[in-house]
Amino acid sequence: MELRPSKLMFIPILVFAASVGILLMNYVNTGDFIIKDVDLKGGTLITIESDEKIDTRLVEAKIDETFGSGIVNGLRTGSGYGVSIQVESGTKVSDVVEAAESAGVKVVDVSEQTIGPALGNLFFEQMRNSLIIAFILMSIIIFIIYRNPVSSLGVVLASLGNILATLAFATLIGIELSFASFAGMLMLIAFTVDTNIVLTSKVVAYGSESFMARYRKALVTGATLTATITATMIIVLFLSSSKLLINIAEILVIGFATDLIYTWILNAGMLEIYFNRKNKVHGGSGR
Amino acid sequence: MSSIFKDLRFVLLACILVASVSMVMAPYFLDFGFVVVSDVYPDSKCDIREGSQVSGVFGFAMDDEKSFERALENVRTGDYVTMVVDSKPFGCEAAGDGYLGFDVAEEKTKTLQFGIDIEGGTRVLLKPEETVSKQQMTEIIKTLENRINFYGLKEVKINTLGSDIIQIEMAGATGDEIREFLAKQGKFAAKLTYVVRFSNGEASFKILNKTYEMKMDGDGLIFNGDSYGVNDTIVIDNETFQLVDTDNRTALFYVDVFTGDDITNVLTDAQNSGIQAVGDGFYEFSFGIQVSKDGAERFAKITKGQPVTRVSGSDRYIESRMLLFLDDRQITDLGIGTSIAGQAVTQAVITGNEISFEEASKEKLRLESTLRSGKLPVRLEIEKVDTITQTAGRDLINSTIFVALASIVAVGIVVVYRYRDYKIVLPMILISLSEVVIVIGMATSQTLAAVVILAAVVIGVWKKEVVGMVGWITLVIMLMVASTVAISTWTIDIPVIAGLIAILGTGVNQMIIMTDQLFREKGKTLLDRHKSAMNIIWSSAAIVVFAMIPLILGGVGALKGFAIATIVGVLVGILVTRPAYAAIIERAKRVHLENV
Numbered sequence: 001m002e003l004r005p006s007k008l009m010f011i012p013i014l015v016f017a018a019s020v021g022i023l024l025m026n027y028v029n030t031g032d033f034i035i036k037d038v039d040l041k042g043g044t045l046i047t048i049e050s051d052e053k054i055d056t057r058l059v060e061a062k063i064d065e066t067f068g069s070g071i072v073n074g075l076r077t078g079s080g081y082g083v084s085i086q087v088e089s090g091t092k093v094s095d096v097v098e099a100a101e102s103a104g105v106k107v108v109d110v111s112e113q114t115i116g117p118a119l120g121n122l123f124f125e126q127m128r129n130s131l132i133i134a135f136i137l138m139s140i141i142i143f144i145i146y147r148n149p150v151s152s153l154g155v156v157l158a159s160l161g162n163i164l165a166t167l168a169f170a171t172l173i174g175i176e177l178s179f180a181s182f183a184g185m186l187m188l189i190a191f192t193v194d195t196n197i198v199l200t201s202k203v204v205a206y207g208s209e210s211f212m213a214r215y216r217k218a219l220v221t222g223a224t225l226t227a228t229i230t231a232t233m234i235i236v237l238f239l240s241s242s243k244l245l246i247n248i249a250e251i252l253v254i255g256f257a258t259d260l261i262y263t264w265i266l267n268a269g270m271l272e273i274y275f276n277r278k279n280k281v282h283g284g285s286g287r
Numbered sequence: 288m289s290s291i292f293k294d295l296r297f298v299l300l301a302c303i304l305v306a307s308v309s310m311v312m313a314p315y316f317l318d319f320g321f322v323v324v325s326d327v328y329p330d331s332k333c334d335i336r337e338g339s340q341v342s343g344v345f346g347f348a349m350d351d352e353k354s355f356e357r358a359l360e361n362v363r364t365g366d367y368v369t370m371v372v373d374s375k376p377f378g379c380e381a382a383g384d385g386y387l388g389f390d391v392a393e394e395k396t397k398t399l400q401f402g403i404d405i406e407g408g409t410r411v412l413l414k415p416e417e418t419v420s421k422q423q424m425t426e427i428i429k430t431l432e433n434r435i436n437f438y439g440l441k442e443v444k445i446n447t448l449g450s451d452i453i454q455i456e457m458a459g460a461t462g463d464e465i466r467e468f469l470a471k472q473g474k475f476a477a478k479l480t481y482v483v484r485f486s487n488g489e490a491s492f493k494i495l496n497k498t499y500e501m502k503m504d505g506d507g508l509i510f511n512g513d514s515y516g517v518n519d520t521i522v523i524d525n526e527t528f529q530l531v532d533t534d535n536r537t538a539l540f541y542v543d544v545f546t547g548d549d550i551t552n553v554l555t556d557a558q559n560s561g562i563q564a565v566g567d568g569f570y571e572f573s574f575g576i577q578v579s580k581d582g583a584e585r586f587a588k589i590t591k592g593q594p595v596t597r598v599s600g601s602d603r604y605i606e607s608r609m610l611l612f613l614d615d616r617q618i619t620d621l622g623i624g625t626s627i628a629g630q631a632v633t634q635a636v637i638t639g640n641e642i643s644f645e646e647a648s649k650e651k652l653r654l655e656s657t658l659r660s661g662k663l664p665v666r667l668e669i670e671k672v673d674t675i676t677q678t679a680g681r682d683l684i685n686s687t688i689f690v691a692l693a694s695i696v697a698v699g700i701v702v703v704y705r706y707r708d709y710k711i712v713l714p715m716i717l718i719s720l721s722e723v724v725i726v727i728g729m730a731t732s733q734t735l736a737a738v739v740i741l742a743a744v745v746i747g748v749w750k751k752e753v754v755g756m757v758g759w760i761t762l763v764i765m766l767m768v769a770s771t772v773a774i775s776t777w778t779i780d781i782p783v784i785a786g787l788i789a790i791l792g793t794g795v796n797q798m799i800i801m802t803d804q805l806f807r808e809k810g811k812t813l814l815d816r817h818k819s820a821m822n823i824i825w826s827s828a829a830i831v832v833f834a835m836i837p838l839i840l841g842g843v844g845a846l847k848g849f850a851i852a853t854i855v856g857v858l859v860g861i862l863v864t865r866p867a868y869a870a871i872i873e874r875a876k877r878v879h880l881e882n883v
Contacts, residue, residue, distance in 0.1 A: 186838065194800070
């Protein structure tokens with residue numbers, strides 16, 4: 001028995017519900033749907049470079065003890081080891097460095113990035129609005145291109161589900177979203193719509209073949225697209241030392257995984273049901 | 288089968304690619320044969336301007352900074368150095384051993400402009416402390432620009448983000464320079480000290496022949512029946528007296544004489560300004576300011592009739608001193624000679640001491656620039672500071688180039704696995720690369736950018752490459768965005784590099800779609816398949832472009848470079864490289880078209 005996308009549509013629906021659930025849970029717990037990084041919520045990020053291995057757990061315990069709270073992460077740096085410590089803006093850098101030293105960190109170099117909470121919030125609002133506007137513009141373009149409510153709605157819903165699932169998964173595994181993450185989300189919109197367009201164009205264009213034959217053909221092209229971009233992004237994720245590039249890559253890797261569900265099950269399922277119904281009405285060859 | 292070299296689509300790509308490569312590589316091969324004067328110091332004995340071209344020193348040819356240093360190796364202070372400047376013979380005395388009092392730099396034209404996240408530098412976001420009107424914002428920006436111009440800072444960019452955030456970027460400048468100079472409000476005030484002496488708790492003093500009386504009252508005093516404490520101000524004969532300090536016999540006042548608004552001119556010519564060593568390793572700088580008539584008359588009023596209280600050599604001074612403040616910090620303390628006391632003096636001298644000649648000339652320039660540009664209407668708060676060292680930036684770009692190459696290899700592996708046909712894979716990879724090279728070329732030269740955009744659009748429209756209404760709308764938007772690259776310099780920063788990676792991604796995506804559409808669909812003519820491929824590709828391009836638009840229109844400019852790079856890449860991709868790719872693989876695969 002072959003697996004038809006229409007039979008699997010419960011998967012994207014479950015994923016959608018889970019995504020919304022995760023985002024809402026986070027909202028209830030923290031007051032934000034997502035986890036924001038320093039760029040978007042304000043604060044001070046202190047990066048300490050060291051030439052000795054750092055026990056981040058020890059540092060985190062010390063920072064929590066001294067300042068009540070703080071986020072500590074291990075880093076890849078040019079000179080060897082590093083740790084980034086995120087505290088509320090207004091905390092003295094020298095105090096944080098002292099705390100790190102007392103937790104056994106041999107400090108070689110310290111850099112600081114501070115951003116006021118008001119400005120962080122402004123940045124967040126602008127990025128959020130950019131994402132919403134991009135989504136709306138994309139939807140309009142899709143409706144103009146297809147002039148068919150079902151094919152258009154399939155793409156738009158797939159894209160919406162994909163954005164929510166990506167945000168939810170990022171939140172679930174604790175990725176802090178930055179400026180660059182939002183740039184990644186915009187690229188994600190563009191790239192996942194590509195796979196949807198490939199699917200829709202192939203399924204719509206050739207009436208003589210069965211739906212599944214056309215679907216498989218589209219899937220081969222779509223999988224190649226996904227594989228190339230994912231391969232590139234995994235390289236960036238593992239080799240780059242640029243925070244900006246890594247932030248973009250994280251989003252795209254997650255987004256392409258969830259895109260598989262939304263494009264090739266949800267959108268495909270909708271198209272399958274639509275075309276089968278249309279063909280029954282017109283008495284055409286259904287499958 | 289006609290030759291690929293006669294196919295316009297391929298020829299266009301080839302021409303643009305060659306032009307881009309030569310633009311990017313040109314600086315590495317061209318030797319200009321001269322160096323350019325980059326900085327002239329006040330102690331130089333050479334009558335030379337910044338920007339002059341030095342092509343020879345003692346008959347040695349100048350290729351770079353090193354050859355300039357080598358030529359001056361054996362020069363001692365006071366030696367006469369012969370040069371060729373701006374193609375004319377020139378000469379002057381050395382101001383030090385191996386030192387002419389000016390710096391030179393290699394001529395740098397047509398090279399890529401890197402952003403501060405690569406080149407190193409400082410980016411600061413400033414926010415006015417209170418809400419400002421649009422007009423005030425314009426005034427703030429204008430004042431900042433003036434300061435930068437007067438100070439002679441180079442490569443400074445000022446932008447507004449949103450309605451009230453000012454972004455200043457300086458390549459090779461420190462955060463301190465922005466904090467201590469640019470972002471300062473620059474509120475200037477000149478005040479006279481005025482001492483009132485008491486006996487038995489009472490005092491009388493004269494201003495312009497009018498006598499006033501005061502009484503001591505603990506730490507404060509009583510005037511006209513009102514009591515005043517330290518820091519309170521008293522208005523006497525229209526002048527503002529601020530009580531600064533009292534002891535049991537004297538009260539010290541600061542009297543406002545004039546502010547920055549009263550400064551009509553800053554005098555920095557050799558007669559009115561200079562720097563000299565004053566012993567103990569200190570250097571004193573001084574320059575003149577011209578003051579409005581009102582300010583001068585206030586000065587005359589307060590200083591008139593004051594007795595001499597200090598004699599130094601042949602100079603006799605009155606008790607009042609002139610104090611100059613900038614942002615409430617005292618910068619100068621001047622004694623007032625009897626020759627000017629009571630006169631409406633329209634000129635004052637600002638002086639200061641620093642521990643080195645360099646520091647003194649820097650501080651002098653800062654003060655001059657601040658006074659010339661005037662004060663900012665409101666104080667600015669520093670909201671964000673990012674400082675990137677040059678090595679960190681270089682490391683980043685090197686690692687990013689490595690990442691980009693590794694990404695291309697990864698893409699290569701995927702498409703080899705998928706197609707197993709070098710006739711498809713090779714053009715695909717090379718064309719993706721050429722797309723990135725062309726965009727970098729366009730960043731190098733505005734002329735090239737303009738030519739590429741024009742050629743792409745003219746030939747694209749002529750050859751009917753644009754598909755559908757959405758295609759035309761997208762084309763217009765791409766043109767609008769891309770033309771900004773042709774009319775202003777384009778700085779390569781990390782977001783732009785992220786954009787280049789996005790270009791690589793969309794490029795490969797579109798070529799995969801095209802390949803599958805051309806060779807994996809049965810039964811239709813090549814022309815039909817080409818058309819449906821172009822349909823999909825234009826839709827895909829439209830989505831990318833529209834997704835990037837909010838970043839360009841949005842207030843925060845941080846990711847503008849990313850969006851612009853991506854859109855320029857899509858434009859080049861869809862009008863130049865994609866048609867060329869089609870031209871290549873349609874020929875390469877014609878024989879076994881249906882067997883893929």
